[in-house]
Amino acid sequence: MKLSDFPPSPTDEYHCQIDLNLYNSPSCQGLATQAAQGRPLRILEQQGLAYHVQLCEDDYLAWLPVTEGKNLKPSENKYCAPIWSREAIAEKIPEIIAFTHHAMAQPHHYLWGGTIAPHYDCSGLIQAAFAASGIWLPRDSYQQEAFSQKVPWDNLLPGDLIFFQETTRVTHVALYLGDNQYIHSSGIEKGRNGIGIDSLSPDSGPVGSKYYPYLLCAGRIMTSWPG
Structure with a gap:
C-alpha cells in the first residue's frame, strides 16, 4: 500500500x-x-x-x-500523554515488580528488540512493566538512564532502575527489587537468554558477576514520558 x-x-x-x-x-x-x-x-x-x-x-x-x-x-482520538506524579508511580511499584516476576515465570527467551510477551530484551522488559501500569518510559536503556533521576546506591528503593555501561553509553538496564537484588532480561553472551534475578555483588553468580564490572548508576522514575 x-x-x-x-x-x-x-x-x-x-x-x-x-x-x-x-x-x-x-x-x-x-x-x-x-x-x-x-x-x-x-x-x-x-x-x-x-x-x-x-x-x-x-x-x-x-x-x-x-x-x-x-x-x-x-485513530479517531489523538493520543494524549498521561500525567504521573512520583507519588502515584510509587504506588504502582508492587504491580510493576509483579509484572516482571510473571514474565520470568513464562516460557521465554531473550529477544533483541522485544517488548511484547513473552520475549523481551532488557529495556523492553522495563518499558513493558511500567507501561502495563500506564507509565511510559523511553524505549532504549540509554534513553531510560537519561530520563530517570539519579539516586545514590545507599538510597535505592524497589522499582528503581539499575544501569550498566559496557561501551560509550548505557548498554543494559535492570529493575531493583530490594535486598540488593535486581531482575533483568539478559542475552546469551553474558546472561541466561532470558529473565532472571541477580545480586549487586561481584560474586553474585555466573550472570551477575559478568555484569557487575559494568555497573554504572541507578535511577528513579519520577514521571511518565515525555515528562
Missing part, C-alpha cells in the same frame, strides 16, 4: 490492529522494537518498501514494512 493510498486520519495518527514488528532501517532486517495491538503511531514517510513511523507513547522512530500497512487503522 502506497502512503498516498492510506485512508485519511482525522488525527494524523493510526493504531495497530495486531502486534507488529518494527525495524531499525528501511530494509526491515534488524528488529528495533515491537508495537502491541492498539498502540498509536504516526506515519512520517515512505522509503521503498517501508514506512518510517513514530510511536506516540515514547516517540520512538522505526520502520514498518509496507506489507503491514493493512494492519493500521486511522
